[in-house]
Amino acid sequence: MVQAYILIQTEVGKASAVAEVISTIQGVLQAEDVTGPYDVIVRAQADTVDELGRMVVAKVQQVEGITRTLTCPVVHL
Numbered sequence: 001m002v003q004a005y006i007l008i009q010t011e012v013g014k015a016s017a018v019a020e021v022i023s024t025i026q027g028v029l030q031a032e033d034v035t036g037p038y039d040v041i042v043r044a045q046a047d048t049v050d051e052l053g054r055m056v057v058a059k060v061q062q063v064e065g066i067t068r069t070l071t072c073p074v075v076h077l
Helices: 015-022 049-058
Strands: 002-010 028-033 040-046 066-073
Touching: 002 015, 002 049, 015 028, 015 040, 040 049, 049 066
Parallel strands: none
Antiparallel strands: 002 040, 002 066, 028 040
């Protein structure tokens, strides 16, 4: 199981709507709108890194209002 944080920048005023839509995507554990350099932070999981990448590119990045994403896989050191 691979987990990651996805940091999202949105168009002005779209953070809440983006978080709401993303929270319905399979594999998303949590999606919250926040303040700071990013507008939404998502915690997601998938069986493999490849599956996680497909989720981000095919589902998350297709949500209207997103301008940029940064995916940060969780590591256990």
